[in-house]
Amino acid sequence: MPTLPTPGVGIVTEMIRPIYPEQGDPISDLVGSLLDDDRRPHEDGGARPWVLVNMVNSVDGATAVEGGATGLTDEDDQALFHAFRGVCDLILVGASTVRAEDYGPVRVNEDVAAARQRSGRSVTPRLAVISRSLDLDPEARLFSDPKQMPVLVTCASAPSEQVALLRSLTEVIVAGEDTVDLTVALPLLGERGHAVVLCEGGPTLNGHLVAGDLIDEINLSTSPKVVAGQSARIVRSPLPLENPFSFRLDRLLLGDRTLFARWLRHRA
Numbered sequence: 001m002p003t004l005p006t007p008g009v010g011i012v013t014e015m016i017r018p019i020y021p022e023q024g025d026p027i028s029d030l031v032g033s034l035l036d037d038d039r040r041p042h043e044d045g046g047a048r049p050w051v052l053v054n055m056v057n058s059v060d061g062a063t064a065v066e067g068g069a070t071g072l073t074d075e076d077d078q079a080l081f082h083a084f085r086g087v088c089d090l091i092l093v094g095a096s097t098v099r100a101e102d103y104g105p106v107r108v109n110e111d112v113a114a115a116r117q118r119s120g121r122s123v124t125p126r127l128a129v130i131s132r133s134l135d136l137d138p139e140a141r142l143f144s145d146p147k148q149m150p151v152l153v154t155c156a157s158a159p160s161e162q163v164a165l166l167r168s169l170t171e172v173i174v175a176g177e178d179t180v181d182l183t184v185a186l187p188l189l190g191e192r193g194h195a196v197v198l199c200e201g202g203p204t205l206n207g208h209l210v211a212g213d214l215i216d217e218i219n220l221s222t223s224p225k226v227v228a229g230q231s232a233r234i235v236r237s238p239l240p241l242e243n244p245f246s247f248r249l250d251r252l253l254l255g256d257r258t259l260f261a262r263w264l265r266h267r268a
Contacts, residue, residue, distance in 0.1 A: 016076050016260070020252035027253070030083035031115040048186040049197040051092075052217035053206055054084050055234040056258075059224060062231035063203055067100055072223040076255030084219065086112040088125050088198035090151075090189060094205035095131035103127070104141035105148040125198070128153055128189060130180050130205055134162040143169050151192075153185045183212045207237035210245070218247060218263040 017026040027033050056072045057063050065071030073081070085091065085108060093103065106124045108116070113123045127150040129142070134154050136142065142150060149170035154163065156177045163172060175185035189197065199209060209215050220234065247263035254260070 015256040016079065016253050018251065019254050020249070030079055031086040031112055034083055034087045047190075048183075048214070049090070049190045049194050050216050051186065051197050051199060051209060051214050052084070052088070052219060053199045053201070053209070053215055053234075054081065054219045054221075055201055055206070056221040056223055057234055058227045058231075059222060060226045060228065061233050062227035062229065063201070063234055064100075064231045065225075065227055069101070072225060072227075073221075074223070074256065074258055077221045077223070077258050077260075080219075080221065080253075080260060082108070082112065084198055085125055086115055087119075088196045089121060090194035090197045091125050091127045092189075092197050092199040092205070093127065093129055094202050095129055095133075095136060096204065097200065097202040098129055098136070098140075098142055100202075102141055103129075105145040124148065126151060126194070128197075130154075130182075130185070130208075132158060132178075132180055134158050134166055136166065138165060138169060151189070153180055153189075155180050180208070182208055182214055186214060201234070203232040203234055203236035206235040210235050210241070211237060213245065215245075216265050220261050220263065222259040222261070224257045 015026060016030070018024045055063060056069055056077055058065075058072055062072070063069065085106065091106060097103070106127055108124050116123060116125075127142075127148070129136070129150050130153050132155055134152065136152075151171050151173060152166055153173045153175055156174055158174075166172060173185065173188055175181050175188060186197065199205065199215075206215075218234075246266040246268070248266045249261060250264045251262040252259065
């Protein structure tokens with residue numbers, strides 16, 4: 001999805017309209033709506049950032065077509081994708097997704113940049129990549145802009161040579177021994193001023209977040225396609241949860257063809 005073109009100034013869409021909790025006219029200012037209407041309180045007192053996941057899947061639950069999400073998106077989904085980037089402080093993504101989608105430096109248009117500045121945020125959100133092995137090419141687009149170097153979050157057992165190589169290009173954070181411990185990583189990212197973290201997947205990273213009960217919000221786009229095959233669901237993990245988590249539906253939006261749902265974690 002990051003390889004898709006950024007919508008023009010204003011992120012204009014003529015189709016996306018609310019249908020729950022009440023129907024309304026198409027939303028003219030997606031970024032402003034998300035900034036103004038989506039409050040993200042910390043029920044635990046702010047010990048870690050608020051984590052929202054943004055994913056797209058097909059009607060039958062697939063998250064990828066031919067290895068990527070591009071085949072599931074449309075203009076409305078792209079508009080919301082960029083609007084969510086407008087409201088976060090940090091974008092969290094797994095290394096496999098970085099490689100599959102050829103992630104590069106984060107780009108926002110003038111409207112998003114202005115909205116971010118009005119809300120006290122930096123012009124662009126920072127990118128954080130989760131990787132146990134640090135199997136990342138130093139020549140990749142990810143590292144192409146010295147002014148927008150990502151954060152690399154890894155563990156103590158990561159190959160020392162690769163750590164040294166990538167540390168010369170950007171900031172490396174160590175969280176955990178043999179695997180990346182997100183319960184440690186997220187507070188460390190929060191200490192760096194990142195209060196709202198947007199996770200763009202993939203499913204394996206989402207699975208680690210679920211395992212730690214670290215997801216506060218899921219924004220799910222449902223594409224009107226049936227893919228079949230063996231594509232992963234939005235959360236992938238070896239075993240199901242013994243006690244499934246509960247979410248409550250907060251909002252439904254409808255585009256030209258795609259349905260958008262915002263789910264908030266319900267902690268009794």
